Amino acid sequence: MLVTLKQTLQKAQKGRYAVGAFNVNNLEMIQAVVAAAEAEKSPAIISTSEGAIHYAGMEELGALVRLAAGRTKLPITFHLDHGKNVDLIRTAIRSGLYGSVMFDGSSLPYEENVAVTAELVALARKAGVSVEAELGAIAGIEDFVTVEDRDAHLTDPKQAVDFVKRTGCDALAIAVGTKHGAYKFAGDSVLDYARIKKIASIVKIPLVLHGASGVPENVKKVCIQYGCDIEDAKGVSDASIRKAVSLGINKVNIDTDLRIAFDAGVRKFLHDNPKVIDPREILKPAVELMTKVIRQKMKLLGSSGKA
Ligand code: G3H
Ligand code: 13P
Ligand code: ZN
Numbered sequence: 121m122l123v124t125l126k127q128t129l130q131k132a133q134k135g136r137y138a139v140g141a142f143n144v145n146n147l148e149m150i151q152a153v154v155a156a157a158e159a160e161k162s163p164a165i166i167s168t169s170e171g172a173i174h175y176a177g178m179e180e181l182g183a184l185v186r187l188a189a190g191r192t193k194l195p196i197t198f199h200l201d202h203g204k205n206v207d208l209i210r211t212a213i214r215s216g217l218y219g220s221v222m223f224d225g226s227s228l229p230y231e232e233n234v235a236v237t238a239e240l241v242a243l244a245r246k247a248g249v250s251v252e253a254e255l256g257a258i259a260g261i262e263d264f265v266t267v268e269d270r271d272a273h274l275t276d277p278k279q280a281v282d283f284v285k286r287t288g289c290d291a292l293a294i295a296v297g298t299k300h301g302a303y304k305f306a307g308d309s310v311l312d313y314a315r316i317k318k319i320a321s322i323v324k325i326p327l328v329l330h331g332a333s334g335v336p337e338n339v340k341k342v343c344i345q346y347g348c349d350i351e352d353a354k355g356v357s358d359a360s361i362r363k364a365v366s367l368g369i370n371k372v373n374i375d376t377d378l379r380i381a382f383d384a385g386v387r388k389f390l391h392d393n394p395k396v397i398d399p400r401e402i403l404k405p406a407v408e409l410m411t412k413v414i415r416q417k418m419k420l421l422g423s424s425g426k427a
Pocket of ligand 3: 300331
């Protein structure tokens with residue numbers, strides 16, 4: 121069953137858990153998210169970035185998700201992730217495919233971010249589509265050398281209150297020291313927990329954690345064993361995610377962990393089965409490994425059993 125982001129996250133906020141938003145680019149990734157949601161009886165958010173849309177097509181991905189979601193009673197949200205192209209976001213809102221869109225105006229001057237977000241919220245409201253917005257620069261905590269630098273880039277709690285009031289957005293992505301990709305920390309997995317707590321205490325809408333992949337050791341090991349060069353990859357620890365959720369995060373974005381699982385599955389299978397040329401056989405272990413990784417996330421986020 122397709123639902124909006126607002127429906128899914130309001131429930132999560134009340135229940136004090138988070139829902140995973142998993143980036144997909146193809147049929148196999150959609151199959152993995154839905155299979156994991158079924159196995160865990162969990163809500164799920166299926167995200168498509170602008171890059172995913174360029175790769176596979178909005179209509180194509182939307183149709184696959186609509187069909188898969190239509191076959192289950194589980195609440196599935198189809199979401200546009202990190203929308204920066206306003207025309208593409210408008211198209212997504214009007215398409216009838218998406219339950220939510222994200223406008224990522226985080227690199228714009230504050231007033232411009234407010235103005236464009238508010239305009240898109242007005243359009244989305246009429247279409248029954250939720251809007252996630254972003255405030256602050258999603259950057260790794262180790263990227264800041266001074267406290268002043270960190271304060272200037274991570275989400276300012278007071279500004280977040282003003283932003284939500286003026287835009288009417290349904291969920292807010294905050295910058296608290298995570299970054300996108302497989303290389304998040306050279307040292308320990310540490311986030312600005314005090315900032316999450318402060319923002320959650322004064323911003324009433326659900327909060328979103330981007331760059332939340334954990335780069336699980338067992339999956340990384342398989343990747344490396346079969347030739348992938350990601351020795352220094354390091355993600356957000358499970359303990360950090362648990363703490364962030366306990367402090368008020370309700371949506372957790374995962375892309376890198378699915379990429380690593382896909383990669384590990386394909387590399388190992390091809391190595392072990394040099395005679396196989398059937399893509400259905402080659403991609404099966406990748407789907408199974410992604411499903412396993414997503415199930416672990418759902419347990420970690422507390423969304424298992426919440427559908
Ligand atoms: O946060 C962005 C996601 O990881 C999507 O990445 O733009 O390469 O599809 P992508
Ligand atoms: P990761 O790169 O940590 O998976 O983050 C994904 C993300 O934030 C998508 O919006
Ligand atoms: Zn992101």
